[in-house]
Amino acid sequence: LFLDHPLAEGQTVPLEAAQAHYLSGVMRLGPGAVISVFDGRSGEFDASIAQASKRGGTLEIGAQTRPLQPPPDLWLCFAPIKKARTDFIVEKAAEMGAARIVPVLTEFTNSERVRVDRLRAHAIEAAEQCGGTYVPQVAEPVKLAKLLDGWPEERSLMFCDETLVGKTGRLPDTPGPWAVLIGPEGGFSDKERARLRGLDHAHPVSLGPRILRADTAAVAALTLWQTTLGDWR
Ligand code: SAM
Numbered sequence: 001l002f003l004d005h006p007l008a009e010g011q012t013v014p015l016e017a018a019q020a021h022y023l024s025g026v027m028r029l030g031p032g033a034v035i036s037v038f039d040g041r042s043g044e045f046d047a048s049i050a051q052a053s054k055r056g057g058t059l060e061i062g063a064q065t066r067p068l069q070p071p072p073d074l075w076l077c078f079a080p081i082k083k084a085r086t087d088f089i090v091e092k093a094a095e096m097g098a099a100r101i102v103p104v105l106t107e108f109t110n111s112e113r114v115r116v117d118r119l120r121a122h123a124i125e126a127a128e129q130c131g132g133t134y135v136p137q138v139a140e141p142v143k144l145a146k147l148l149d150g151w152p153e154e155r156s157l158m159f160c161d162e163t164l165v166g167k168t169g170r171l172p173d174t175p176g177p178w179a180v181l182i183g184p185e186g187g188f189s190d191k192e193r194a195r196l197r198g199l200d201h202a203h204p205v206s207l208g209p210r211i212l213r214a215d216t217a218a219v220a221a222l223t224l225w226q227t228t229l230g231d232w233r
Contacts, residue, residue: 002039002127003039006039006041014057017056030052044066045061046065047059077104079184085213093218094123097222098180100136101119101138103142104141105143108184116140123138154201156174156179157180159205160180165208165210171225173228174203185214
């Protein structure tokens with residue numbers, strides 16, 4: 001269970017009503033039952049239920065069972081698409097081990113209204129379901145030009161360029177922090193592509209012989225990055 005509260009052994013921590021209801025009403029757990037909790041920053045702990053009802057409850061935090069296992073320093077930057085597909089991208093990025101998720105507004109981005117709180121809730125749920133101890137940060141949406149203006153020079157960029165469809169090429173295994181960039185349904189504009197190709201730290205890549213939908217492209221790109229540079233090496 002994720003607790004939005006910095007955790008340490010010996011603390012008494014309040015439960016939100018929905019979490020208390022889930023533990024008592026859905027899981028049928030009562031006082032003294034021990035569950036696993038994490039806060040996304042301090043690792044995983046045992047916690048015993050002191051009290052839980054529909055209206056709220058408290059947990060006593062016990063021994064730490066796992067340290068924080070942060071993923072490699074990888075950002076997933078993607079242009080938001082339709083709501084359900086954007087939710088999918090965030091969920092899969094959290095499962096695949098992105099450290100930070102950045103919604104990027106490009107020239108051809110249609111869905112400009114991004115509910116960051118909703119995306120954060122999806123990232124938390126995904127971390128809970130895959131047994132992670134880390135929850136990726138979800139950044140506020142940023143325009144592509146602004147993101148590139150402030151780009152940290154040590155961070156390599158895997159630029160997924162749909163015009164390279166069918167071409168082969170390798171992702172270099174440059175050490176250090178990385179980011180993956182996925183465009184919107186309409187792809188990148190010529191101006192954006194020219195700027196991205198001109199960046200020293202950007203590596204334009206193809207994701208294979210067919211144009212993928214943006215949500216498929218995000219999972220394929222994260223897999224390619226993982227096999228070249230990430231936890232799977
Ligand atoms: N029109 C489709 C849609 O409705 O989803 C295609 C979207 S595709 C243009 C969206 C993004 O996925 C691209 O901007 C690119 O970042 C990535 N992408 C998809 N297929 C790719 C490929 N074969 N190689 C590189 N990038 C790809």
